[in-house]
Amino acid sequence: AQSVTQLGSHVSVSEGALVLLRCNYSSSVPPYLFWYVQYPNQGLQLLLKYTSAATLVKGINGFEAEFKKSETSFHLTKPSAHMSDAAEYFCAVRGAQKLVFGQGTRLTINP
Amino acid sequence: EADIYQTPRYLVIGTGKKITLECSQTMGHDKMYWYQQDPGMELHLIHYSYGVNSTEKGDLSSESTVSRIRTEHFPLTLESARPSHTSQYLCASSELEGAWTGELFFGEGSRLTVL
Numbered sequence: 001a002q003s004v005t006q007l008g009s010h011v012s013v014s015e016g017a018l019v020l021l022r023c024n025y026s027s028s029v030p031p032y033l034f035w036y037v038q039y040p041n042q043g044l045q046l047l048l049k050y051t052s053a054a055t056l057v058k059g060i061n062g063f064e065a066e067f068k069k070s071e072t073s074f075h076l077t078k079p080s081a082h083m084s085d086a087a088e089y090f091c092a093v094r095g096a097q098k099l100v101f102g103q104g105t106r107l108t109i110n111p
Numbered sequence: 112e113a114d115i116y117q118t119p120r121y122l123v124i125g126t127g128k129k130i131t132l133e134c135s136q137t138m139g140h141d142k143m144y145w146y147q148q149d150p151g152m153e154l155h156l157i158h159y160s161y162g163v164n165s166t167e168k169g170d171l172s173s174e175s176t177v178s179r180i181r182t183e184h185f186p187l188t189l190e191s192a193r194p195s196h197t198s199q200y201l202c203a204s205s206e207l208e209g210a211w212t213g214e215l216f217f218g219e220g221s222r223l224t225v226l
Contacts, residue, residue: 043115043201044154049212051213102153
């Protein structure tokens, strides 16, 4: 069965600092991996996805993620945080008939 | 911009009331889903559908029921709401299995509070 684990339920960074949100996956087949973002009082929006092409995936709003098979990781990064990045971020892996989500990481940006 | 809509966005009701959360999508997607989301927790799949007249229970047991009479419409019903049903309910849709990369399109959610 597929699963993901997000390390850290809450991450706080200063505006302009590097954002790093960690996700490790478990999958018995080559995984399809996703990062979704949820802004307050909104649904989830796809940030980026890995579907077995390039290991470095670029998404919206300056985010990117790197698939590392040897580390079973798919960490999300952004070089310079902006106040508008404050949100909940979910890592997910494609399972049978559904997406399996992690617990989420709440990102806070300090001015 | 996602073309999937949920109503109501917020609902506060008393115990024992019957409620229906509406979800509609205009993308022609065959697959639709209901997820339940509690603060600080992962999203739990409670129902999904492959198409008209198809409904399946998800991983998390739920007292709610769903129906799929039209492709674009996937309502969720609670016959008798209880405080334990207080949560956010997210509806989503996706393309057919054969073309499915796993990407879901989400509505904005319905936040239910049962007093």
